[in-house]
Amino acid sequence: MNHNKKIELINISKKYSDNLGNMSVLKDVSFSISQGEFVCIVGPSGGGKSTLLKILAGLDSKYTGTIVNNPKRIGFVFQNFALFPWLDVTANIGFGLKMKGLDKTQILSKTREEIKRMGLVGFEKSHPKQLSGGMKQRVGIARALAINPDVLLLDEPFSALDEITARKLREDLNKIWSQTDCTVIMVTHLVEEAVELADKIVVMTSLPGRVHKIIENKLARPRNKRSKAFFNLVDSIEDII
Ligand SMILES: Nc1ncnc2c1ncn2[C@@H]1O[C@H](COP(=O)(O)OP(=O)(O)OP(=O)(O)O)[C@@H](O)[C@H]1O
Ligand SMILES: [Mg+2]
Known part of the structure:
Protein backbone atom coordinates (compact mmCIF):
# COMPACT_ATOMS: atom_id res chain seq x y z
CA MET A 1 0.00 0.00 0.00
CA ASN A 2 1.20 3.49 -0.85
CA HIS A 3 2.02 5.06 2.50
CA ASN A 4 0.76 8.49 1.53
CA LYS A 5 -2.62 7.22 0.59
CA LYS A 6 -5.48 8.16 2.83
CA ILE A 7 -8.65 6.13 2.87
CA GLU A 8 -11.49 8.56 2.31
CA LEU A 9 -15.15 7.90 2.91
CA ILE A 10 -17.26 10.33 0.94
CA ASN A 11 -21.00 10.58 1.59
CA ILE A 12 -21.53 6.92 2.42
CA SER A 13 -25.25 6.26 2.71
CA LYS A 14 -27.04 2.98 3.18
CA LYS A 15 -30.65 1.87 3.33
CA TYR A 16 -32.01 -1.53 4.26
CA SER A 17 -35.18 -2.36 2.43
CA ASP A 18 -37.78 -4.99 3.21
CA ASN A 19 -41.50 -5.43 2.57
CA LEU A 20 -42.25 -2.71 5.13
CA GLY A 21 -40.21 -0.12 3.24
CA ASN A 22 -36.79 1.49 3.41
CA MET A 23 -34.80 2.17 6.53
CA SER A 24 -32.00 4.67 6.30
CA VAL A 25 -29.08 3.33 8.36
CA LEU A 26 -26.20 5.56 7.28
CA LYS A 27 -26.52 9.07 5.91
CA ASP A 28 -23.69 10.93 4.19
CA VAL A 29 -20.90 9.57 6.37
CA SER A 30 -17.61 11.22 5.43
CA PHE A 31 -14.22 11.06 7.11
CA SER A 32 -10.68 10.10 6.26
CA ILE A 33 -8.19 7.65 7.72
CA SER A 34 -4.44 8.09 7.38
CA GLN A 35 -2.05 5.21 6.92
CA GLY A 36 -1.14 3.82 10.33
CA GLU A 37 -3.83 5.75 12.13
CA PHE A 38 -5.88 4.24 14.98
CA VAL A 39 -9.48 5.31 14.50
CA CYS A 40 -12.32 4.54 16.89
CA ILE A 41 -15.97 4.84 15.94
CA VAL A 42 -18.33 5.44 18.86
CA GLY A 43 -22.03 6.08 18.93
CA PRO A 44 -25.42 4.90 20.12
CA SER A 45 -26.54 1.30 19.72
CA GLY A 46 -28.23 0.57 16.42
CA GLY A 47 -26.66 3.61 14.77
CA GLY A 48 -25.10 1.76 11.86
CA LYS A 49 -21.53 1.32 13.16
CA SER A 50 -21.30 -2.38 12.32
CA THR A 51 -22.89 -1.69 8.96
CA LEU A 52 -20.22 0.91 8.24
CA LEU A 53 -17.47 -1.55 9.19
CA LYS A 54 -18.95 -4.21 6.89
CA ILE A 55 -19.00 -1.71 4.04
CA LEU A 56 -15.34 -0.89 4.68
CA ALA A 57 -14.53 -4.60 4.75
CA GLY A 58 -16.19 -5.14 1.39
CA LEU A 59 -18.75 -7.45 2.99
CA ASP A 60 -21.62 -5.15 1.96
CA SER A 61 -21.60 -3.51 -1.45
CA LYS A 62 -25.13 -2.10 -1.37
CA TYR A 63 -24.39 1.49 -0.45
CA THR A 64 -24.01 4.83 -2.17
CA GLY A 65 -21.04 7.15 -1.91
CA THR A 66 -17.37 6.61 -2.54
CA ILE A 67 -14.49 5.02 -0.72
CA VAL A 68 -11.19 6.36 -2.04
CA ASN A 69 -8.24 4.02 -1.64
CA ASN A 70 -10.40 1.26 -0.28
CA PRO A 71 -7.96 -1.13 1.37
CA LYS A 72 -7.47 -4.49 -0.29
CA ARG A 73 -6.09 -6.59 2.53
CA ILE A 74 -8.38 -6.48 5.50
CA GLY A 75 -8.37 -8.33 8.79
CA PHE A 76 -11.72 -8.45 10.59
CA VAL A 77 -12.21 -9.13 14.29
CA PHE A 78 -15.74 -9.92 15.45
CA GLN A 79 -17.43 -9.22 18.77
CA ASN A 80 -18.36 -12.88 19.19
CA PHE A 81 -15.03 -14.19 17.87
CA ALA A 82 -16.62 -16.11 14.96
CA PRO A 149 -3.61 -6.69 6.70
CA ASP A 150 -3.30 -3.10 5.52
CA VAL A 151 -6.25 -2.37 7.73
CA LEU A 152 -7.47 -4.16 10.82
CA LEU A 153 -11.20 -3.71 11.46
CA LEU A 154 -12.54 -4.60 14.89
CA ASP A 155 -16.21 -4.55 15.86
CA GLU A 156 -16.53 -4.19 19.64
CA PRO A 157 -13.81 -6.82 20.07
CA PHE A 158 -13.64 -6.70 23.85
CA SER A 159 -17.27 -6.19 24.81
CA ALA A 160 -17.94 -9.89 25.42
CA LEU A 161 -15.02 -10.10 27.87
CA ASP A 162 -14.68 -9.26 31.55
CA GLU A 163 -12.90 -5.99 32.25
CA ILE A 164 -9.59 -7.48 33.42
CA THR A 165 -9.31 -9.67 30.31
CA ALA A 166 -10.41 -6.79 28.11
CA ARG A 167 -7.76 -4.50 29.63
CA LYS A 168 -4.97 -6.95 28.87
CA LEU A 169 -6.14 -7.46 25.30
CA ARG A 170 -6.46 -3.70 24.80
CA GLU A 171 -2.85 -3.30 25.93
CA ASP A 172 -1.73 -6.06 23.58
CA LEU A 173 -3.60 -4.55 20.65
CA ASN A 174 -2.09 -1.17 21.40
CA LYS A 175 1.38 -2.72 21.45
CA ILE A 176 0.87 -4.59 18.17
CA TRP A 177 -0.47 -1.45 16.52
CA SER A 178 2.52 0.61 17.69
CA GLN A 179 4.96 -2.05 16.43
CA THR A 180 3.43 -2.35 12.95
CA ASP A 181 2.28 0.20 10.39
CA CYS A 182 -1.18 -1.31 10.35
CA THR A 183 -4.16 1.02 10.21
CA VAL A 184 -6.79 0.16 12.82
CA ILE A 185 -10.49 1.02 12.71
CA MET A 186 -12.35 -0.12 15.78
CA VAL A 187 -15.98 0.22 16.78
CA THR A 188 -16.54 0.52 20.50
CA HIS A 189 -19.34 1.68 22.78
CA LEU A 190 -16.83 2.59 25.48
CA VAL A 191 -15.67 6.19 25.21
CA GLU A 192 -12.86 5.49 27.66
CA GLU A 193 -11.55 2.71 25.41
CA ALA A 194 -11.59 5.07 22.43
CA VAL A 195 -9.73 7.78 24.34
CA GLU A 196 -7.15 5.25 25.52
CA LEU A 197 -6.42 3.86 22.05
CA ALA A 198 -7.42 6.19 19.24
CA ASP A 199 -5.70 8.98 17.33
CA LYS A 200 -9.06 9.95 15.95
CA ILE A 201 -12.52 9.40 17.39
CA VAL A 202 -15.51 9.49 15.06
CA VAL A 203 -18.66 10.15 17.07
CA MET A 204 -21.78 8.99 15.24
CA THR A 205 -25.42 9.88 15.81
CA SER A 206 -28.29 7.47 16.30
CA LEU A 207 -30.25 6.17 13.31
CA PRO A 208 -29.61 7.07 10.57
CA GLY A 209 -25.93 7.13 11.49
CA ARG A 210 -24.22 10.38 10.57
CA VAL A 211 -20.90 11.77 11.67
CA HIS A 212 -21.67 13.92 14.67
CA LYS A 213 -18.14 15.00 15.46
CA ILE A 214 -14.56 14.02 14.68
CA ILE A 215 -12.14 14.41 17.56
CA GLU A 216 -8.37 14.35 17.06
CA ASN A 217 -7.02 12.77 20.23
CA LYS A 218 -3.72 14.54 20.92
CA LEU A 219 -3.12 13.07 24.39
CA ALA A 220 0.48 11.87 24.68
CA ARG A 221 1.12 8.11 24.56
CA PRO A 222 1.20 5.98 26.61
CA ARG A 223 -2.01 7.47 27.92
CA ASN A 224 -2.49 8.07 31.58
CA LYS A 225 -6.03 7.03 32.32
CA ARG A 226 -5.88 8.78 35.68
CA SER A 227 -4.88 12.17 34.32
CA LYS A 228 -7.20 15.15 34.32
CA ALA A 229 -6.79 15.60 30.58
CA PHE A 230 -7.92 12.00 30.01
CA PHE A 231 -11.01 12.45 32.21
CA ASN A 232 -11.86 15.73 30.54
CA LEU A 233 -11.72 14.26 27.05
CA VAL A 234 -13.85 11.26 28.07
CA ASP A 235 -16.35 13.63 29.70
CA SER A 236 -16.58 15.93 26.72
CA ILE A 237 -17.26 13.02 24.35
CA GLU A 238 -19.81 11.44 26.69
CA ASP A 239 -21.59 14.81 26.78
CA ILE A 240 -21.87 14.76 23.00
CA ILE A 241 -23.33 11.22 22.97
N1 LIG B 1 -29.20 -7.26 7.46
C1 LIG B 1 -30.02 -6.31 7.93
N2 LIG B 1 -31.27 -6.15 7.44
C2 LIG B 1 -32.09 -5.20 7.90
N3 LIG B 1 -31.75 -4.32 8.87
C3 LIG B 1 -30.52 -4.44 9.40
C4 LIG B 1 -29.59 -5.43 8.98
N4 LIG B 1 -28.45 -5.29 9.69
C5 LIG B 1 -28.65 -4.26 10.53
N5 LIG B 1 -29.90 -3.75 10.35
C6 LIG B 1 -30.45 -2.59 11.07
O1 LIG B 1 -29.63 -1.47 10.82
C7 LIG B 1 -29.48 -0.69 11.99
C8 LIG B 1 -28.01 -0.49 12.28
O2 LIG B 1 -27.43 -1.72 12.64
P1 LIG B 1 -25.90 -1.88 13.04
O3 LIG B 1 -25.73 -3.28 13.46
O4 LIG B 1 -25.06 -1.38 11.95
O5 LIG B 1 -25.81 -0.86 14.28
P2 LIG B 1 -24.66 -0.71 15.38
O6 LIG B 1 -24.39 0.75 15.50
O7 LIG B 1 -23.53 -1.59 15.07
O8 LIG B 1 -25.41 -1.19 16.70
P3 LIG B 1 -24.77 -1.85 18.05
O9 LIG B 1 -24.06 -0.73 18.76
O10 LIG B 1 -25.98 -2.30 18.81
O11 LIG B 1 -23.88 -2.95 17.63
C9 LIG B 1 -30.24 -1.38 13.10
O12 LIG B 1 -31.48 -0.75 13.26
C10 LIG B 1 -30.41 -2.80 12.58
O13 LIG B 1 -31.61 -3.34 13.05
MG1 LIG C 1 -22.68 -3.20 16.05
Whole structure:
Protein backbone atom coordinates (compact mmCIF):
# COMPACT_ATOMS: atom_id res chain seq x y z
CA MET A 1 0.00 0.00 0.00
CA ASN A 2 1.20 3.49 -0.85
CA HIS A 3 2.02 5.06 2.50
CA ASN A 4 0.76 8.49 1.53
CA LYS A 5 -2.62 7.22 0.59
CA LYS A 6 -5.48 8.16 2.83
CA ILE A 7 -8.65 6.13 2.87
CA GLU A 8 -11.49 8.56 2.31
CA LEU A 9 -15.15 7.90 2.91
CA ILE A 10 -17.26 10.33 0.94
CA ASN A 11 -21.00 10.58 1.59
CA ILE A 12 -21.53 6.92 2.42
CA SER A 13 -25.25 6.26 2.71
CA LYS A 14 -27.04 2.98 3.18
CA LYS A 15 -30.65 1.87 3.33
CA TYR A 16 -32.01 -1.53 4.26
CA SER A 17 -35.18 -2.36 2.43
CA ASP A 18 -37.78 -4.99 3.21
CA ASN A 19 -41.50 -5.43 2.57
CA LEU A 20 -42.25 -2.71 5.13
CA GLY A 21 -40.21 -0.12 3.24
CA ASN A 22 -36.79 1.49 3.41
CA MET A 23 -34.80 2.17 6.53
CA SER A 24 -32.00 4.67 6.30
CA VAL A 25 -29.08 3.33 8.36
CA LEU A 26 -26.20 5.56 7.28
CA LYS A 27 -26.52 9.07 5.91
CA ASP A 28 -23.69 10.93 4.19
CA VAL A 29 -20.90 9.57 6.37
CA SER A 30 -17.61 11.22 5.43
CA PHE A 31 -14.22 11.06 7.11
CA SER A 32 -10.68 10.10 6.26
CA ILE A 33 -8.19 7.65 7.72
CA SER A 34 -4.44 8.09 7.38
CA GLN A 35 -2.05 5.21 6.92
CA GLY A 36 -1.14 3.82 10.33
CA GLU A 37 -3.83 5.75 12.13
CA PHE A 38 -5.88 4.24 14.98
CA VAL A 39 -9.48 5.31 14.50
CA CYS A 40 -12.32 4.54 16.89
CA ILE A 41 -15.97 4.84 15.94
CA VAL A 42 -18.33 5.44 18.86
CA GLY A 43 -22.03 6.08 18.93
CA PRO A 44 -25.42 4.90 20.12
CA SER A 45 -26.54 1.30 19.72
CA GLY A 46 -28.23 0.57 16.42
CA GLY A 47 -26.66 3.61 14.77
CA GLY A 48 -25.10 1.76 11.86
CA LYS A 49 -21.53 1.32 13.16
CA SER A 50 -21.30 -2.38 12.32
CA THR A 51 -22.89 -1.69 8.96
CA LEU A 52 -20.22 0.91 8.24
CA LEU A 53 -17.47 -1.55 9.19
CA LYS A 54 -18.95 -4.21 6.89
CA ILE A 55 -19.00 -1.71 4.04
CA LEU A 56 -15.34 -0.89 4.68
CA ALA A 57 -14.53 -4.60 4.75
CA GLY A 58 -16.19 -5.14 1.39
CA LEU A 59 -18.75 -7.45 2.99
CA ASP A 60 -21.62 -5.15 1.96
CA SER A 61 -21.60 -3.51 -1.45
CA LYS A 62 -25.13 -2.10 -1.37
CA TYR A 63 -24.39 1.49 -0.45
CA THR A 64 -24.01 4.83 -2.17
CA GLY A 65 -21.04 7.15 -1.91
CA THR A 66 -17.37 6.61 -2.54
CA ILE A 67 -14.49 5.02 -0.72
CA VAL A 68 -11.19 6.36 -2.04
CA ASN A 69 -8.24 4.02 -1.64
CA ASN A 70 -10.40 1.26 -0.28
CA PRO A 71 -7.96 -1.13 1.37
CA LYS A 72 -7.47 -4.49 -0.29
CA ARG A 73 -6.09 -6.59 2.53
CA ILE A 74 -8.38 -6.48 5.50
CA GLY A 75 -8.37 -8.33 8.79
CA PHE A 76 -11.72 -8.45 10.59
CA VAL A 77 -12.21 -9.13 14.29
CA PHE A 78 -15.74 -9.92 15.45
CA GLN A 79 -17.43 -9.22 18.77
CA ASN A 80 -18.36 -12.88 19.19
CA PHE A 81 -15.03 -14.19 17.87
CA ALA A 82 -16.62 -16.11 14.96
CA LEU A 83 -14.06 -18.91 15.13
CA PHE A 84 -14.54 -22.17 13.26
CA PRO A 85 -15.51 -24.61 16.04
CA TRP A 86 -14.31 -27.67 14.14
CA LEU A 87 -10.81 -26.28 13.60
CA ASP A 88 -8.04 -26.09 16.19
CA VAL A 89 -6.25 -22.84 17.06
CA THR A 90 -3.55 -23.32 14.43
CA ALA A 91 -6.05 -24.05 11.65
CA ASN A 92 -8.28 -21.15 12.71
CA ILE A 93 -5.36 -18.73 12.51
CA GLY A 94 -4.14 -20.19 9.23
CA PHE A 95 -7.58 -20.19 7.59
CA GLY A 96 -7.15 -17.00 5.57
CA LEU A 97 -3.68 -18.07 4.42
CA LYS A 98 -5.03 -21.41 3.23
CA MET A 99 -7.75 -19.54 1.30
CA LYS A 100 -5.02 -17.49 -0.31
CA GLY A 101 -3.38 -20.70 -1.50
CA LEU A 102 -0.18 -20.52 0.54
CA ASP A 103 1.64 -23.80 0.97
CA LYS A 104 1.72 -25.74 4.23
CA THR A 105 5.20 -24.62 5.27
CA GLN A 106 4.40 -20.96 4.73
CA ILE A 107 1.14 -21.28 6.64
CA LEU A 108 2.81 -23.06 9.54
CA SER A 109 5.57 -20.50 9.81
CA LYS A 110 3.14 -17.57 9.77
CA THR A 111 0.66 -19.16 12.20
CA ARG A 112 3.55 -19.93 14.60
CA GLU A 113 4.54 -16.28 14.50
CA GLU A 114 1.00 -15.13 15.32
CA ILE A 115 0.58 -17.78 18.03
CA LYS A 116 3.68 -16.40 19.70
CA ARG A 117 2.70 -12.77 19.25
CA MET A 118 -0.79 -13.30 20.69
CA GLY A 119 0.33 -15.41 23.67
CA LEU A 120 -1.23 -18.66 22.46
CA VAL A 121 1.80 -20.96 22.80
CA GLY A 122 0.66 -24.29 24.25
CA PHE A 123 -2.86 -23.93 22.81
CA GLU A 124 -2.00 -24.81 19.20
CA LYS A 125 -4.11 -27.95 19.16
CA SER A 126 -6.98 -26.66 21.31
CA HIS A 127 -10.41 -26.19 19.83
CA PRO A 128 -12.45 -23.01 20.45
CA LYS A 129 -14.76 -24.70 22.96
CA GLN A 130 -11.74 -25.46 25.14
CA LEU A 131 -10.72 -21.80 25.32
CA SER A 132 -11.78 -18.91 27.56
CA GLY A 133 -13.37 -15.87 25.93
CA GLY A 134 -10.13 -13.93 26.14
CA MET A 135 -8.17 -16.74 24.49
CA LYS A 136 -10.82 -17.05 21.79
CA GLN A 137 -10.44 -13.39 20.96
CA ARG A 138 -6.67 -13.79 20.92
CA VAL A 139 -7.23 -16.39 18.19
CA GLY A 140 -9.63 -14.00 16.43
CA ILE A 141 -7.00 -11.25 16.42
CA ALA A 142 -4.21 -13.64 15.41
CA ARG A 143 -6.31 -14.88 12.49
CA ALA A 144 -6.94 -11.30 11.35
CA LEU A 145 -3.25 -10.39 11.64
CA ALA A 146 -1.98 -13.53 9.91
CA ILE A 147 -2.77 -12.14 6.46
CA ASN A 148 -0.65 -9.03 7.13
CA PRO A 149 -3.61 -6.69 6.70
CA ASP A 150 -3.30 -3.10 5.52
CA VAL A 151 -6.25 -2.37 7.73
CA LEU A 152 -7.47 -4.16 10.82
CA LEU A 153 -11.20 -3.71 11.46
CA LEU A 154 -12.54 -4.60 14.89
CA ASP A 155 -16.21 -4.55 15.86
CA GLU A 156 -16.53 -4.19 19.64
CA PRO A 157 -13.81 -6.82 20.07
CA PHE A 158 -13.64 -6.70 23.85
CA SER A 159 -17.27 -6.19 24.81
CA ALA A 160 -17.94 -9.89 25.42
CA LEU A 161 -15.02 -10.10 27.87
CA ASP A 162 -14.68 -9.26 31.55
CA GLU A 163 -12.90 -5.99 32.25
CA ILE A 164 -9.59 -7.48 33.42
CA THR A 165 -9.31 -9.67 30.31
CA ALA A 166 -10.41 -6.79 28.11
CA ARG A 167 -7.76 -4.50 29.63
CA LYS A 168 -4.97 -6.95 28.87
CA LEU A 169 -6.14 -7.46 25.30
CA ARG A 170 -6.46 -3.70 24.80
CA GLU A 171 -2.85 -3.30 25.93
CA ASP A 172 -1.73 -6.06 23.58
CA LEU A 173 -3.60 -4.55 20.65
CA ASN A 174 -2.09 -1.17 21.40
CA LYS A 175 1.38 -2.72 21.45
CA ILE A 176 0.87 -4.59 18.17
CA TRP A 177 -0.47 -1.45 16.52
CA SER A 178 2.52 0.61 17.69
CA GLN A 179 4.96 -2.05 16.43
CA THR A 180 3.43 -2.35 12.95
CA ASP A 181 2.28 0.20 10.39
CA CYS A 182 -1.18 -1.31 10.35
CA THR A 183 -4.16 1.02 10.21
CA VAL A 184 -6.79 0.16 12.82
CA ILE A 185 -10.49 1.02 12.71
CA MET A 186 -12.35 -0.12 15.78
CA VAL A 187 -15.98 0.22 16.78
CA THR A 188 -16.54 0.52 20.50
CA HIS A 189 -19.34 1.68 22.78
CA LEU A 190 -16.83 2.59 25.48
CA VAL A 191 -15.67 6.19 25.21
CA GLU A 192 -12.86 5.49 27.66
CA GLU A 193 -11.55 2.71 25.41
CA ALA A 194 -11.59 5.07 22.43
CA VAL A 195 -9.73 7.78 24.34
CA GLU A 196 -7.15 5.25 25.52
CA LEU A 197 -6.42 3.86 22.05
CA ALA A 198 -7.42 6.19 19.24
CA ASP A 199 -5.70 8.98 17.33
CA LYS A 200 -9.06 9.95 15.95
CA ILE A 201 -12.52 9.40 17.39
CA VAL A 202 -15.51 9.49 15.06
CA VAL A 203 -18.66 10.15 17.07
CA MET A 204 -21.78 8.99 15.24
CA THR A 205 -25.42 9.88 15.81
CA SER A 206 -28.29 7.47 16.30
CA LEU A 207 -30.25 6.17 13.31
CA PRO A 208 -29.61 7.07 10.57
CA GLY A 209 -25.93 7.13 11.49
CA ARG A 210 -24.22 10.38 10.57
CA VAL A 211 -20.90 11.77 11.67
CA HIS A 212 -21.67 13.92 14.67
CA LYS A 213 -18.14 15.00 15.46
CA ILE A 214 -14.56 14.02 14.68
CA ILE A 215 -12.14 14.41 17.56
CA GLU A 216 -8.37 14.35 17.06
CA ASN A 217 -7.02 12.77 20.23
CA LYS A 218 -3.72 14.54 20.92
CA LEU A 219 -3.12 13.07 24.39
CA ALA A 220 0.48 11.87 24.68
CA ARG A 221 1.12 8.11 24.56
CA PRO A 222 1.20 5.98 26.61
CA ARG A 223 -2.01 7.47 27.92
CA ASN A 224 -2.49 8.07 31.58
CA LYS A 225 -6.03 7.03 32.32
CA ARG A 226 -5.88 8.78 35.68
CA SER A 227 -4.88 12.17 34.32
CA LYS A 228 -7.20 15.15 34.32
CA ALA A 229 -6.79 15.60 30.58
CA PHE A 230 -7.92 12.00 30.01
CA PHE A 231 -11.01 12.45 32.21
CA ASN A 232 -11.86 15.73 30.54
CA LEU A 233 -11.72 14.26 27.05
CA VAL A 234 -13.85 11.26 28.07
CA ASP A 235 -16.35 13.63 29.70
CA SER A 236 -16.58 15.93 26.72
CA ILE A 237 -17.26 13.02 24.35
CA GLU A 238 -19.81 11.44 26.69
CA ASP A 239 -21.59 14.81 26.78
CA ILE A 240 -21.87 14.76 23.00
CA ILE A 241 -23.33 11.22 22.97
N1 LIG B 1 -29.20 -7.26 7.46
C1 LIG B 1 -30.02 -6.31 7.93
N2 LIG B 1 -31.27 -6.15 7.44
C2 LIG B 1 -32.09 -5.20 7.90
N3 LIG B 1 -31.75 -4.32 8.87
C3 LIG B 1 -30.52 -4.44 9.40
C4 LIG B 1 -29.59 -5.43 8.98
N4 LIG B 1 -28.45 -5.29 9.69
C5 LIG B 1 -28.65 -4.26 10.53
N5 LIG B 1 -29.90 -3.75 10.35
C6 LIG B 1 -30.45 -2.59 11.07
O1 LIG B 1 -29.63 -1.47 10.82
C7 LIG B 1 -29.48 -0.69 11.99
C8 LIG B 1 -28.01 -0.49 12.28
O2 LIG B 1 -27.43 -1.72 12.64
P1 LIG B 1 -25.90 -1.88 13.04
O3 LIG B 1 -25.73 -3.28 13.46
O4 LIG B 1 -25.06 -1.38 11.95
O5 LIG B 1 -25.81 -0.86 14.28
P2 LIG B 1 -24.66 -0.71 15.38
O6 LIG B 1 -24.39 0.75 15.50
O7 LIG B 1 -23.53 -1.59 15.07
O8 LIG B 1 -25.41 -1.19 16.70
P3 LIG B 1 -24.77 -1.85 18.05
O9 LIG B 1 -24.06 -0.73 18.76
O10 LIG B 1 -25.98 -2.30 18.81
O11 LIG B 1 -23.88 -2.95 17.63
C9 LIG B 1 -30.24 -1.38 13.10
O12 LIG B 1 -31.48 -0.75 13.26
C10 LIG B 1 -30.41 -2.80 12.58
O13 LIG B 1 -31.61 -3.34 13.05
MG1 LIG C 1 -22.68 -3.20 16.05
